[in-house]
Amino acid sequence: MGKKRPANPIKDIERVFDIQDYLKYKNERDYTLFALGIGTGYxxxxxxxxxxxxxxxxxxxxxxxxxxxxxxxxxNIRKENIKPREAKIPKKLEKILKDYTKDKKDYEFMFKSRKGTGSIQVKQVSRILSEAGEKFGLYNITAHSMRKTYAYTIYRESGFDIVAVKEMLGHATIEITKRYLGLDRELYDKYSNTLNQLFN
Known part of the structure; x- marks a missing residue:
């Protein structure tokens, strides 16, 4: 059995908009979950x-x-050293969340399963996002793509500040963040492409 491919971030902002629009008209729960995922990186x-x-x-x-x-x-980490990760709510996400929670009861799960007995499962989230991604020619889009999209967007908008991404994701080291963003892979691919000059 082949190795499972890692989730891809959605790097093109237009594709992020496309997936939001697609989910918005299909299912408000899925749209809100996607918005919350890319807006907070959880x-x-x-x-x-x-x-x-x-x-x-x-x-x-x-x-x-x-x-x-x-x-x-x-x-092997002392409990007092484990801290929650803080994520500010962007203004547009705030409106989406207010609209979605308006008529819901406080004790309800935010993202209920279709049966209504509990919350949606990660496997189902991956299936929904994979289907949405394929609609726009994107592959290896899973539940984890939301967090990767958040990370990649911060990386790009911060002027490629890897330390900012590390801190906002709560990673222990910059090496983890580099691997997470696939930066080494991109660099190696770029170097490999320069080998084309060896062939006539």
Whole structure:
């Protein structure tokens, strides 16, 4: 069985808009989840656990403060050294979240499964986003692509400030962030392409 390919970020802003539009007309839940994922950079596994009350609290204070599952499951780190990651809510995302939570009860899951018995699962989020991506010629788009899109956008808009991306993602080292963004791979591919000059 082949190695699973890593999720790709959506690098082209027009494709991000396309996927938002596609999801908006198809399903408000999926659209809101996608917007929240690309706007905060939280993992899908953390977003699907949110209740309406969690989002309303974040809207009141202007940012999310989530102890990410990856940190919760980290071994050999003292509990007092594990801190929640803060993510400011951009103005346009704030409106999307207010509209979505308006008629919902505080105890409800933000992103309910179709059966309504619990929250949507990450596997289902990946399926939805993969389908949306393929509609616009994008492949290896999964639930994790939301976080990668957030990271890549910050990297580009910050003038390629890898330290800013590291801090905003809560990564331990810059090396992790470089691998996460696929920067080494891009660089190696670029160098490999220069070998074309060896052939006539």
């Amino acid at each position: 993992r899908a596994g953390d977003l699907i656990e949110l209740r309406v009350r969690d989002v309303k609290k974040a809207l009141r204070i202007g940012y999310f403060l989530i102890l990410e599952n990856k940190k919760k499951n980290t071994q």
